[in-house]
Amino acid sequence: MPVRLAGAVAALLTVVTACSTAARTNPPVPAPGVEARELSVPFDRYNFSTADIMILEAAEDLLVRDCMRKRGMVWEVVPPGAADDLEPPNRRRYGVVEPEIARLYGYHVAPDRPSVARRAEARERRTKGLSAAERQAVYGETDGCLQQARSHIEQGAPPVDMALFNKLITQTFEESQRDPKVLQVFRSWSGCMRAEELRYADPLAAITDQRWLSGGPPTQEEIRTAQADVRCKVKTGLVSVWSGVEKRIQDNVVRAYPAEFRALGAAKDQQLAAARRVLAEQG
């Protein structure tokens, strides 16, 4: 069997099994905890959060609906997800920080909350239901309604150097992990973990342990480790130390590239303002 087909079949079986098990046993997905929602870094000001992307996509949806209507076609607008259900942008930045998530999912990524899942399902249904002509009308490369919607939202926004921004995101995060204060708190956290007979140099080593990456639900051992991890973070103040160091490093970088960050901030603000105007006028 070709590799691709074999993979697809295996995936399908995994999904079917997961779904039937899920219907029987899965508890409700908790809302993101305050520990994750409160996390922020200076670069957030220049990045689109999940909440920002929802605003942009909601506006684009309305513009596509109007564009399709002019072409004699129907475009179903999908309902937005609830704001409290959206993934906080830095939720897993320092590993798992929410006790409830550790208890339920260990180091696994938590499933989408219901309103987010419903929105994703509605989008998939809509896409699957498109005829060839409708698909072309929406996604056409030259005059597709989607392209027109994007152009409308982006109109007037200054050009930005996303490549530089992406590099700086990586570099600053790596730099933070070499900072003496962060190394010190890693050692404290590691000592705390060792007291529970768990041996990891830092939180990212714990969350990326090969034993947790094999698929399937989390084991009891994974959950126990994740819970100890969260407790040790609280005990050692790891998150506040690490995020404090990141803040200093990122603030310095913002000051070092004033024009580039000014453009990033302006582009974000202008696109969000354009999207909000669309929502106010047509929503």
Added chain:
Amino acid sequence: MRRQTIRRAGVVALAMTGLLGIGLPVQANAEQLASSCLSSFCLYEHDNYTGTEQEFLFTSNGCVNAGTLNNKASSMRNPSAGRIQFYNSANCAGSYGYVAAPRSVDSDLTNNGFDNLTSSVKRVNP
């Protein structure tokens, strides 16, 4: 030589489900988006979409580990309408270091400081 293609998955269904995003670093044209990478998202072992191709099908929570291309991906195609975040840690932990815009391609991830660094990817689900 025929390219090896691996499909790495959590869930099946996906297609052009979202809308085009903003600040596209590289806006792909139809030819670039065609290829053997269908409608989801693909990583390639080497620059210019060569070497092993890995196609990703995202689960509802959107995180998939890079598997055989862990720390080996050098180019990507994102023909989907969703944004894809790249992490250089497994399990979508740490800070994402790169965001692939919807319907975009990158023939050399070095341009974004992410060559041979990807360990997991996540589809943003607003």
